[in-house]
Amino acid sequence: MTYLLDANVFIQAKNLHYGLDFCPAFWQWLLDNHAAGRVLSIDKVADEIAAGGDELTDWMRGHGNGLFVKTGAAVAAQFGAVSTWATQQQYEPAAINTFLQVADYYLIAHALADGHVVITHEVPANSAKRIKIPNACIGLNLRFMTPYEMLRGERARFVLGRTP
Secondary structure, three states, X not given: OOEEEOHHHXXXXXXXXXXXXXXXXXXXXXXXXXXXXXXXXXXXXXXXXXXXXXXHHHHHHHHOOOOEEOOOHHHHOOHHHHHHHHHOOOOOHHHHHHHOOOHHHHXXXXXXXXXXXXXXXXXXXXXXXXXXXXXXXXXXXXXXXXXXXXXXHOOOOOOOOXXX
């Protein structure tokens, strides 16, 4: 199983539970699991992180080599399926236009192209004003889960000192 991480996974980890300054094990876990072929993200997410211009941007530039994959032909071939799904729902035109221009659209296309499980903090919502990643996953039959579900499923352990 390969996990495809949304920008909010990185951003919320840095800002809340897994700060770069006090929980380096989380960040190393991401790198180790990327090296093992289980964790990745996309170039558009890297662009969102870079826009922050903070310590997460520095981490990404220093450690994210290869973690953020480029959008290739196989992914581009899925754009039609994603945009068709979005336009056939009951979303407002502004919500559809926004979705088709942000990283979420590309994330879903990557997941469709390669069968990845999408990892996000977003939850499904019944709002016509914004297309949420889980709604797109449900509509396109893609698996999604929270970062915590991923970490538990992979039995990640961030332990101080010796393990019992």
